[in-house]
Amino acid sequence: MGKAVVSKFANGDGTPSDDALGGFVGYRIRRAWLAVQADLVNALKPFGLRIITYSALALVMSNPGLSQAQLATLMEIERPNLVSIIDELQKRGLLTRDKSPKDGRAYALHLTTDGQALLGSATQAVRAHEARLTHHIDDVSRENLDAALTQIRQNIETKPNA
Amino acid sequence: MGKAVVSKFANGDGTPSDDALGGFVGYRIRRAWLAVQADLVNALKPFGLRIITYSALALVMSNPGLSQAQLATLMEIERPNLVSIIDELQKRGLLTRDKSPKDGRAYALHLTTDGQALLGSATQAVRAHEARLTHHIDDVSRENLDAALTQIRQNIETKPNA
């Protein structure tokens, strides 16, 4: 009685399955982010930019004159880890580090014309990448996605684990 | 003419803003994952487990007897990086590495009774963590979230960037 067992694996077809994790929202978000990240890295490669250098350029563009400490806070990275990023962008002539007129300790960051041009081209590529991501996702679903992701972050902030 | 400029920053209130990135779905997914990850790390800490060791236990539980190569594929990590993870779990007596009867090169992985017990307790904590994440997100939104994340992964697989 009972038919032959092909495999002891969870999905019963002889191939191991990830069902034990696939039911978790966190796992699904992680898998989505890894896929998006890999695709975005490729989208930025032609411009010689990494995700972190693109982010720095975009944030300096929107917030001209901000300091490295402010930028690090905005990027949610530690101040020491921003130094080499800014070094790299400055060496490539994409942004300037000027002594702040108001605070002798701080630098005021600004994009150069080249930096603005490169950011513009890269942003077009990022928009194309985003358009591909959200293909077949209508406006309502897209808004629901944003709302759900925001709610999740709020839930964690409100009731963090430890 | 024209009122005093409080700040040149994007949000105009004297504080720099991340609006330049906040409009991207990828950025929102990343932020959500980072928050979920931090919370999950804390949820697993009491059990002496990291996300990667919990994943390994859960997958071996669902797929008893699978090999390290199969597990590495399932976890989407490289085979060499799995060795120390299995070492650690074996040293703690949570799983066994038995010579596969069918393939002299491979090990068949199984959870011990202790491993099953620890996985059970940890899974309760992960479920509690997940319940907190999805608080205030109704079933329809939750299904929409899953569908959207799946669609995004499919879009990338279908039309990858480079």
Place this chain on the structure above:
DNA sequence: TATTGTTATACTCTATAACTATA
């Protein structure tokens, strides 16, 4: 020849302590 598990290694990302110069 190809594959399993392993070692060694390297590269990125991230986190902390401590220094200097300014405030």
Place this chain on the structure above:
DNA sequence: TATAGTTATAGAGTATAACAATA
């Protein structure tokens, strides 16, 4: 004293090459 930028460093996580044993 506190903060901005910096240096040095250490720890994760991840990726590849190469080897012995087995298929």
